[in-house]
Amino acid sequence: MSDITLCINIYVRHYNKPESIKHVKDEIRDYSTIVFDNSQLRNWRKEELKLIKESAIRYAKNKLVPYTDIKVTDSIIEEFVTDTMQDLMLFS
Numbered sequence: 001m002s003d004i005t006l007c008i009n010i011y012v013r014h015y016n017k018p019e020s021i022k023h024v025k026d027e028i029r030d031y032s033t034i035v036f037d038n039s040q041l042r043n044w045r046k047e048e049l050k051l052i053k054e055s056a057i058r059y060a061k062n063k064l065v066p067y068t069d070i071k072v073t074d075s076i077i078e079e080f081v082t083d084t085m086q087d088l089m090l091f092s
Helices: 003-014 018-039 046-064 074-087
Strands: none
Touching: 046 074
């Protein structure tokens, strides 16, 4: 799971600077491919997935602090983490 991918996804959906969107979407594509390939290299235990999810949520919250113009709730961040982990086929 890439915390970077999560933050970029939140950035694209909640940022109001259209000139940055194409660059950010390209980053999402590139990071997602790398993260997906790496996530499939092992079998994850439920405890590990829980720790990954909790860590990603904390990391995303901290990374978004400087972006005062991006307003997201904790539930949106948690939803993004869950969706991203499902996309990586870490959750069934």
